Amino acid sequence: MGRSPCCSKQGLNRGAWTALEDKILTSYIKAHGEGKWRSLPKRAGLKRCGKSCRLRWLNYLRPDIKRGNISGDEEELIVRLHNLLGNRWSLIAGRLPGRTDNEIKNYWNTTLGKKAKGEPTSTGSSKETSPPPTKSRAKRREIESKTTKPSAAAAAATRPPVIRTKATRLTKVLVPTIPQIPSDDYNQTANASSSTKPSELQAHQTQLTDQQVNVGDCTNNLNNNYGCTDEDDDIEAKGGFCNAFQSLPLDEAMINATWTGGNDCDLEDYGATLDLDSLAFLLDSEGWPSQENIS
DNA sequence: AAAAAATTCAACCGCCTAAGG
DNA sequence: ACCTTAGGCGGTTGAATTTTT
Numbered sequence: 001m002g003r004s005p006c007c008s009k010q011g012l013n014r015g016a017w018t019a020l021e022d023k024i025l026t027s028y029i030k031a032h033g034e035g036k037w038r039s040l041p042k043r044a045g046l047k048r049c050g051k052s053c054r055l056r057w058l059n060y061l062r063p064d065i066k067r068g069n070i071s072g073d074e075e076e077l078i079v080r081l082h083n084l085l086g087n088r089w090s091l092i093a094g095r096l097p098g099r100t101d102n103e104i105k106n107y108w109n110t111t112l113g114k115k116a117k118g119e120p121t122s123t124g125s126s127k128e129t130s131p132p133p134t135k136s137r138a139k140r141r142e143i144e145s146k147t148t149k150p151s152a153a154a155a156a157a158t159r160p161p162v163i164r165t166k167a168t169r170l171t172k173v174l175v176p177t178i179p180q181i182p183s184d185d186y187n188q189t190a191n192a193s194s195s196t197k198p199s200e201l202q203a204h205q206t207q208l209t210d211q212q213v214n215v216g217d218c219t220n221n222l223n224n225n226y227g228c229t230d231e232d233d234d235i236e237a238k239g240g241f242c243n244a245f246q247s248l249p250l251d252e253a254m255i256n257a258t259w260t261g262g263n264d265c266d267l268e269d270y271g272a273t274l275d276l277d278s279l280a281f282l283l284d285s286e287g288w289p290s291q292e293n294i295s
Numbered sequence: 296a297a298a299a300a301a302t303t304c305a306a307c308c309g310c311c312t313a314a315g316g
Numbered sequence: 317a318c319c320t321t322a323g324g325c326g327g328t329t330g331a332a333t334t335t336t337t
Contacts (some may be wrong), residue, residue: 014306014307015306015307016305016306017305019308048305051307051308052307055305055306056305056306059304059306060307102304102305102306103304105304106303106304106305107304109303109304110302110303110304188300259313
């Protein structure tokens with residue numbers, strides 16, 4: 001691909017992974033767990049760069065990866081999240097169980113981004129001049145996803161660009177925990193019907209909406225809102241509500257869901273506690289802070 | 296049927312931050 | 317305080333595949 005390798009890769013395999021390599025990597029990680037990527041290839045007997053192993057595992061081999069077409073609901077959610085977060089694919093992927101940042105990024109670049117710009121789904125300068133094929137895959141996928149609501153993409157096109165600050169690496173597994181709301185109140189709301197938003201959560205959303213939320217630095221704002229400070233290293237111990245994910249308006253189901261990014265991630269667990277229906281509020285523009293408030 | 300064009304997506308890259316020495 | 321290492325992220329590339337001509 002034209003660039004010099006990032007690390008010494010003499011004698012290392014590159015390019016597409018073979019089935020055997022996949023098997024070796026999968027077996028090794030199942031036996032020893034993730035992590036120590038630099039030394040993993042040597043220990044596993046793979047002639048691959050550690051980064052390559054990590055990427056292969058995270059984007060393809062993980063058992064909880066959901067493969068296949070992105071549904072209309074997922075598409076809507078991606079558009080919404082992109083409006084809010086910009087190109088922070090990892091954060092967006094964190095809201096779509098089983099989807100990887102790479103997959104979402106690819107989907108955006110090939111489909112949604114062009115939709116949002118009102119461009120035909122084509123690439124390249126020479127390609128821009130020609131009209132889109134009448135039955136391109138993108139077109140067919142559009143037709144297939146019958147639940148697609150074009151209004152969101154159109155709305156995205158009219159919104160001003162998202163203001164972003166530098167992305168911050170998330171070094172801890174993000175487990176959105178129950179926010180620090182009075183337990184009685186929370187218990188009540190948790191028992192409420194699914195169509196009713198818990199009052200505290202509604203208040204939380206309102207607070208976010210009313211506040212001048214700088215999306216790129218929302219962590220700090222949220223930390224302040226929920227009593228966490230920069231000095232609070234032990235956020236999880238506080239049951240805190242203190243990361244960028246948690247700055248998003250959450251509904252009850254999402255908060256109750258066990259979100260993990262680690263080895264214990266099990267899609268069936270998600271299915272038990274969270275499905276796309278639980279994210280439906282994201283499709284409701286009323287539930288989102290306005291752009292003016294974000295910037 | 297074959298060639299060209301369009302499209303997808305896995306894989307790579309450089310850069311950044313955090314952690315540890 | 318500085319340096320090194322490891323892990324993670326978003327941007328980009330190009331081979332493979334699909335569709336169109």
